[in-house]
Amino acid sequence: MTDRPKYDARWFSAHIDDPSARTLASQVARLIRAGDLVPGDRLPHVRSLAAELRISPGTVSSAWALLKRRGLLVGRGKSGTRVSSPTSLAASLGGLATLGHQLDLRLLYPDPAMLPPLERALTHAARLARLDEYYDRPILPELRAVLEPRWPCASESFVVANGASDALWSTLQSISVPGDRIAVESPSQPQLLTLMTDLGLELVEVAVDERGPVPGSLREALKTRPVAFFYQPQAQVPTGATLRPRRAAELADLLVRWPGTTVVEYDDLNVLAADPLPSLGHRLPGRTVVIRSYEKSYGPDLRLAVVGGPQSVIEGIHAQIRLTRQWTSRILQATLAWLLADPGTTQLLADARDTYRGRLRALADALAERGVVTHASEGFCLWVPVADERAAVERLAAHGVLVFPGSGCYPHHARAHIRIATSRLDGDYEELADIVRHARQTL
Numbered sequence: 001m002t003d004r005p006k007y008d009a010r011w012f013s014a015h016i017d018d019p020s021a022r023t024l025a026s027q028v029a030r031l032i033r034a035g036d037l038v039p040g041d042r043l044p045h046v047r048s049l050a051a052e053l054r055i056s057p058g059t060v061s062s063a064w065a066l067l068k069r070r071g072l073l074v075g076r077g078k079s080g081t082r083v084s085s086p087t088s089l090a091a092s093l094g095g096l097a098t099l100g101h102q103l104d105l106r107l108l109y110p111d112p113a114m115l116p117p118l119e120r121a122l123t124h125a126a127r128l129a130r131l132d133e134y135y136d137r138p139i140l141p142e143l144r145a146v147l148e149p150r151w152p153c154a155s156e157s158f159v160v161a162n163g164a165s166d167a168l169w170s171t172l173q174s175i176s177v178p179g180d181r182i183a184v185e186s187p188s189q190p191q192l193l194t195l196m197t198d199l200g201l202e203l204v205e206v207a208v209d210e211r212g213p214v215p216g217s218l219r220e221a222l223k224t225r226p227v228a229f230f231y232q233p234q235a236q237v238p239t240g241a242t243l244r245p246r247r248a249a250e251l252a253d254l255l256v257r258w259p260g261t262t263v264v265e266y267d268d269l270n271v272l273a274a275d276p277l278p279s280l281g282h283r284l285p286g287r288t289v290v291i292r293s294y295e296k297s298y299g300p301d302l303r304l305a306v307v308g309g310p311q312s313v314i315e316g317i318h319a320q321i322r323l324t325r326q327w328t329s330r331i332l333q334a335t336l337a338w339l340l341a342d343p344g345t346t347q348l349l350a351d352a353r354d355t356y357r358g359r360l361r362a363l364a365d366a367l368a369e370r371g372v373v374t375h376a377s378e379g380f381c382l383w384v385p386v387a388d389e390r391a392a393v394e395r396l397a398a399h400g401v402l403v404f405p406g407s408g409c410y411p412h413h414a415r416a417h418i419r420i421a422t423s424r425l426d427g428d429y430e431e432l433a434d435i436v437r438h439a440r441q442t443l
Helices: 009-014 021-034 046-053 057-069 088-094 119-126 141-150 164-175 190-198 215-222 245-255 311-324 330-341 343-369 389-398 429-441
Strands: 073-076 080-083 103-105 157-161 181-186 202-209 228-231 262-267 288-293 305-309 381-385 401-405 417-421
Touching: 009 046, 021 057, 046 057, 057 073, 057 190, 057 202, 119 330, 141 157, 141 330, 157 164, 157 311, 164 190, 164 228, 164 262, 164 288, 164 305, 164 311, 181 190, 181 215, 190 202, 202 215, 215 228, 215 245, 305 311, 343 381, 343 429, 389 401, 389 417, 389 429, 401 429
Parallel strands: 103 401, 181 202, 181 228, 228 262, 262 288
Antiparallel strands: 073 080, 157 305, 288 305, 381 417, 401 417
């Protein structure tokens, strides 16, 4: 795999007849199928190709998004877009596709033993009236009644989406158009960065430290006039950062000067993180959208996320959902409402939160004893700096441990890290810490 494009923007320009998004996608697909472009070939950067073709960068981004949906391209933005291969998906999930390893610590999945039982909740939900009719309301009233008192900030309206990614996709579809900029934490969740790029958005990096987004970095990002600022207030993936009140006040002071930027808060752990969500919506109530996913806490197959925010924004999100999915299952909404109100479920999840925190801190403490510093105190993963990311991933794999390569977590300027999932890690912390230290020391 080459580090520079085999063909520059001028070569592509000579092979493109009509530089519309769909035609560009079609003609690049033809080059791939003809073998002119082969797996691993890097494409020119979006801006350089757009300048050569005399079209907008958003048009090129839209074309690349179409090809990614067909599985022909992988990657994003300044980190590089390449021709895909049959192993690209496996590589994006962990760098290796080897089977038979003893410990897979790549994916941030909940522990099945920590999820609440669904039988009683589903039985209750199945008795809901008028399930044989179509539905056009954004949220089941019973769910709103139990959600609203515990929502992190006052919200005018709510809508339910089919999971966290669907919620973010619908939100960004309603507030942006291709070519808009979005300020986003760097590093962040790879699948969410890809979703934003596929929508044709230009990602503007905002640095993160252990207290959350860095004010100076956000200040610079806001100068580009982004349509939105996306961040995770607690147990940030991948760093584990949690926004502190003083930092939240600094961010709000900056954002209040840029009224055209919508704040999008993304919370996929909710009750599994101990601290109350420090929402910017208290200072910016008419501009803050909160996305809260219930997949990791109450069950992946519930596929539910709730979006709360200004009525005008929620109406736009609801319109997107009605256009494409019509509505989110009332049975699942009623199931979640029952679980949220059930004292037994609340206690079970409080115990799960303590268990997850204990697992994360046990590995963090073992690493710290060996001179490997991490900063997370909540969440499902640790973010470990390394000198050579690829070598570290390969050496860990040689010891039977699969981890996620951190470069995929950056919108543009990647730095060498590995992400270690701790949510299903139960014991052997000292042995794992020794393996991680060895992988870093023998680079």
